[in-house]
Amino acid sequence: MRLNTEVALAAGISAGALIAYELSNGSSWFRLWLKDQLSPMVRIGTVAELYIHPIKSCRAHMVNEALCTDFGLVHDELRDRNFLIIDATTKKFLTARQLPKMVLVETEIRNNKMTLMFHEAHSLRSIISINLDDVITNADIIPTVVWGTNTNGYDCGDEVGEWLQKSLGSQEPLRLLYFVPGLNTSRRVVPEQNWQFNKVPQRSDEAAYADLASYMAVSQASLDNLNSKFEGREFSMRNFRPNIVVGGCPEFDEDRWDEIRIGSHVRFTCFKPCSRCVLTTVDPRTGVKGADVEPLKTLRQYRLAPGALREIYKQSPIFGVNMGVDEAGVIKVGDPVFARYKPTPF
Incomplete structure (x- = not known):
């Protein structure tokens, strides 16, 4: 009887030590498992509904399914907020707070070809396409700051910048930046x-x-x-x-x-x-x-x-x-x- 008690005590101590070790040093799955046991969902x-906004502040895509990644939702070639419009002179990022017509710009990407469509008065007013492979090949990287943190983006070129300026009615020249994981960023x-x-x-x-x-x-x-x-x-x-x-x-x-x-x-x-x-x-x-x-x-x-x-x-x-x-x-x-x-x- 005494032997059984000692064995049970030793087993309990070992189990407690294992739990303590896993909580402080072990794998996240164990912590998650324990949390689910103590406080079930x-x-x-x-x-x-699921929404992806390819260009920050522009029109969203409603999708039926999406892959959740560290950087946000992904559906086919659409990634959430992977493009950014900036002031070409100051390099400051812009949103619909400053240019409200941004919400009328719709994005499609197929086979790495990006098409932008500007909708106004319930009709398609203007359209432009760019090849994202060319954007990467040109490797024209522009630095910017988003809410106090430095980041970079591939410049999508003069043509799309001019198209955005005209479509959005901006007094200042604009650029479109493209973020790809691996770019230097402190965000x-x-x-x-x-x-x-x-x-x-x-x-x-x-x-x-x-x-x-x-x-x-x-x-x-x-x-x-x-x-x-x-x-x-x-x-x-x-x-x-x-x-x-x-x-x-x-x-x-x-x-x-x-x-x-x-x-x-x-x-x-x-x-x-x-x-x-x-x-x-x-x-x-x-x-x-x-x-x-x-x-x-x-x-x-x-x-x-x-x-x-x-x-x-x-x-x-x-x-x-x-x-x-x-x-x-x-x-x-x-x-x-x-x-x-x-x-x-x-």
């Missing part, structure tokens, strides 16, 4: 310590030309809630430019997501509430910035950051959540979505 809904997405009550995940994510995260998700119910505050007017997800829209969960459920899983294994960590700016007021159908500052004005009435976070986000309301991918893979519209919740929203 629950199903919250399904993937309702890393590192979460700041700005949750109010919850521990901020310690991580560092890749980024091409996305603002503050390579992924942004929002629930369909959150948009429905916003639209319920207007009569005879409806805003679309294109006003908010998400990558992943989740249907079937309550409004603003994303405020409490700690981690989510899509399908059997694609995982994300939610590390920052998505703050909103004047870009949401640009009508994605017309490329006109709303004079009434909607929906931003209404969001400010009930979605400003609470407590101490107000000092950080000020008058930028929260709508959606920024994420980084932990386990890559393919996700599809209709896939189940699971979440692990934080104790409190912020």
Whole structure:
């Protein structure tokens, strides 16, 4: 009896030591497995929509499936925010905040041939094509700065720059930059310590030309809630430019997501509430910035950051959540979505 007790005790000590070792030094799969045992994910809904924005601030592609990579969503030859429009003189990056007609520029890429189409007044007004193989061969690399971090891009040439300037009505000359993994860049997405009550995940994510995260998700119910505050007017997800829209969960459920899983294994960590700016007021159908500052004005009435976070986000309301991918893979519209919740929203 004593021998059995000693064996059991030794086995328990060994198991405890193994768990302690794995938690501090071992593989991530073990930590993930243990986390799932202690705090299981629950199903919250399904993937309702997927969006890829090939050129930052330009028209999004709605797709039925996409590969989740460190740099963002990929579908065929389309990669999220891998192109950037800059001022040719100052090298500063530009968005629809400055040039609202950018939302009317649509992108197609087939066999490494990129075609840009400018839609205005519900019709195709202008079109141009460039060969991306030639862009890489020419190897004309231009440095720029995106939100305080240095990065580079291959210059797509004079012709497309002039086409963009004319189409967008810019007073300044423009260039289109093309990001390819391997280019020299100091862009890393590192979460700041700005949750109010919850521990901020310690991580560092890749980024091409996305603002503050390579992924942004929002629930369909959150948009429905916003639209319920207007009569005879409806805003679309294109006003908010998400990558992943989740249907079937309550409004603003994303405020409490700690981690989510899509399908059997694609995982994300939610590390920052998505703050909103004047870009949401640009009508994605017309490329006109709303004079009434909607929906931003209404969001400010009930979605400003609470407590101490107000000092950080000020008058930028929260709508959606920024994420980084932990386990890559393919996700599809209709896939189940699971979440692990934080104790409190912020």
